[in-house]
Amino acid sequence: MTKIMVIIVFVGMLLAGINxxxxxxxxxxxxxxxxxxxxxxxxxxxxxDLLEVGPPMYIVVKGxxxxxTAIDQNQLCTVGGCNNNSVVNIYNNAPxxxxxxxxxxxxxxxxxxxxxxxxAYPNGxxxxxxxxxxxxxxxxxxxxxxxxxxMQYLPTFLNFANNAVCTQAGLAYTADTNITNGGSTITASRxxxxxxxxxxQNDYINALRAAYWIADNQPNSDISIFPYSVFYIxxxxxxxxxxxxxxDILLALGGVFIVSLLLLANIIASLxxxxxxxxxxxDLLGVMALWNVNLNAVSVVNVVMAVGISIEFxxxxxxxxxxxxxxxxxxxxxxxxxxxxGSSIISGIFITKLLGVTVLGFSKSEIFQVYYFRMYISIVLxxxxxxxxxxxxxxxxxxxDKLSFDRFCKSKKGAQINLIN
Numbered sequence: 001m002t003k004i005m006v007i008i009v010f011v012g013m014l015l016a017g018i019n020x021x022x023x024x025x026x027x028x029x030x031x032x033x034x035x036x037x038x039x040x041x042x043x044x045x046x047x048x049d050l051l052e053v054g055p056p057m058y059i060v061v062k063g064x065x066x067x068x069t070a071i072d073q074n075q076l077c078t079v080g081g082c083n084n085n086s087v088v089n090i091y092n093n094a095p096x097x098x099x100x101x102x103x104x105x106x107x108x109x110x111x112x113x114x115x116x117x118x119x120a121y122p123n124g125x126x127x128x129x130x131x132x133x134x135x136x137x138x139x140x141x142x143x144x145x146x147x148x149x150x151m152q153y154l155p156t157f158l159n160f161a162n163n164a165v166c167t168q169a170g171l172a173y174t175a176d177t178n179i180t181n182g183g184s185t186i187t188a189s190r191x192x193x194x195x196x197x198x199x200x201q202n203d204y205i206n207a208l209r210a211a212y213w214i215a216d217n218q219p220n221s222d223i224s225i226f227p228y229s230v231f232y233i234x235x236x237x238x239x240x241x242x243x244x245x246x247x248d249i250l251l252a253l254g255g256v257f258i259v260s261l262l263l264l265a266n267i268i269a270s271l272x273x274x275x276x277x278x279x280x281x282x283d284l285l286g287v288m289a290l291w292n293v294n295l296n297a298v299s300v301v302n303v304v305m306a307v308g309i310s311i312e313f314x315x316x317x318x319x320x321x322x323x324x325x326x327x328x329x330x331x332x333x334x335x336x337x338x339x340x341x342g343s344s345i346i347s348g349i350f351i352t353k354l355l356g357v358t359v360l361g362f363s364k365s366e367i368f369q370v371y372y373f374r375m376y377i378s379i380v381l382x383x384x385x386x387x388x389x390x391x392x393x394x395x396x397x398x399x400x401d402k403l404s405f406d407r408f409c410k411s412k413k414g415a416q417i418n419l420i421n
Contacts, residue, residue: 003393010390014279017286024289026238027201028296032366054098054195057211057229059091062188065223067105068150070142075220076191077105080143087218087225088191094214096207101193104173108157112137112145117166118153126156151184195229201294204231205238212239237297245300249281252307260315269318272394273311276386280310280379287378298371306379312349313387316341321395334396342388353380 031044066072074083078101082089088106092099111117118136120126127133136153137145145153158177162169178188195207211227218225253274260270284306293299320337328336357380360373 003396006389006393010279010386013283013286017279017283020286020289021282024285024295025202025292026205026241026296027235027294028298029201029294032370034366035364036366037364048199052197054096054197054207055229055231057097057193057195057227058190059087059101059193059214059225059227060188060190061087061223061225063224064185064187065189067186067189068147070144073105073109073144075218075223076103077109078103079106079109085219087214087223090214090217091191091193094210096196096198096203096210097214098194098196101191102172103191104158104170104176104189105191107168107173108154108170109144111157111160111166111168111170112149112153113139113143114166114168115139117160117168118156120153124152126153151179151186154179154186155183204235208232208235209239241295241297241300245295245303248300248304249278249307252304253278253281256307256311260311260318264315264318264322266318266322266400268398268400269322269395272391272398273314273318275394276314276391277307277310279390280382280386281306283382284375284378287382288375291374291378293370293374298367299375302371302375302379306375306383309353309379310383310386313345313383314391316345317387317391318395321392321399330399331396333399334392337395338388338392345384345388350380350384 031041034040034044061076067076070081074081074086076082076087078086078088078092088101088103091097091101115135118126119128119130119133120136121130121133126136136156137149140146154177157170158174159171160166160169161171176190176192177186179185180187198204198207207229208231211229211232215225215227256277257270257274260273261267264270264273281303284303287293288295288299317337320341321333324333324336324340353376357373357376360368360376363369363373
């Protein structure tokens with residue numbers, strides 16, 4: 001009855017760990033890496049609490065795209081006549097984006113239609129202050145610059161500073177276009193926007209997802225765009241870190257099974273060891289959620305390391321169980337394994353790791369307190385519980401009395417004797 005209760009308790013812990021693992025928060029707050037008394041703690045705290053503007057972001061159009069025709073312009077712009085699902089309109093309606101992106105294309109279209117902004121001689125040379133000059137662009141029904149004049153006067157626009165008569169100007173967009181081939185081709189351009197105020201790690205991750213959503217939902221496959229902001233490179237890992245963590249844990253457990261099988265020469269014992277180590281990993285994820293430990297690159301490494309640390313609490317018990325006297329029952333073998341190896345595990349692995357990890361709890365840096373003290377103390381306690389309590393119970397039910405390889409060899413030897421006879 002006691003053994004059944006032990007299994008029920010540990011299965012309950014496993015189910016709780018699975019449940020809480022879905023509540024794990026993602027991210028790594030930059031303040032965690034700082035000493036608790038650092039002046040930067042207040043600085044980053046004030047930025048998070050008081051800053052009312054989000055990080056700048058850019059929508060980059062890469063590759064040669066025909067900006068000169070109204071049909072193509074409509075896929076990018078927001079002025080009258082532009083597509084409702086143009087790239088910039090998608091941005092304005094996306095979450096975590098501040099509406100009102102700075103678009104050089106919109107301003108250039110409006111600048112071209114203002115007869116007070118650009119003047120030229122009949123030969124097309126730009127001029128100002130000469131009464132013989134005429135507006136650069138003729139008036140058009142669609143309100144767009146003519147196709148043959150679009151690239152001709154774009155450099156003029158990009159060097160034009162706004163004034164009281166002409167409020168649209170392109171001097172601020174000088175770095176937003178890459179013009180090549182003698183001024184005839186735009187090989188890349190960008191549109192400048194801002195995220196909304198981002199205060200938490202989840203806000204940054206969701207803002208990155210929203211930016212990728214803009215790129216993935218533009219209707220024209222001929223346009224190649226990508227979003228960019230300074231924080232994307234740090235937060236992109238969180239888009240797939242959960243699947244990476246699961247894969248790493250499974251690979252580590254696979255390695256544990258292979259090595260255990262080679263050393264123990266017993267399939268059942270190796271499987272039970274892997275089950276216990278896997279339960280430690282799942283329970284650790286649940287403890288992380290309860291103890292406010294976020295899932296990030298640091299904690300994923302620690303979870304994978306937990307597989308290697310937990311094996312030390314389990315494999316010695318399994319090995320002693322297999323090597324115990326053959327006349328003992330399974331329950332007696334489990335008791336024998338505990339009596340022979342339990343004290344060594346407690347005085348060796350458990351105590352030394354517990355004392356070594358406890359020191360980290362007094363660190364002034366939160367990263368050591370959270371990602372090393374909390375996680376490693378949990379690994380040690382969970383590993384000891386599963387190795388010294390659960391594994392002997394499982395072995396007493398499912399453990400084999402003999403080495404699997406020995407049994408195989410004896411069966412082969414018996415077959416040879418029968419063949420000779």
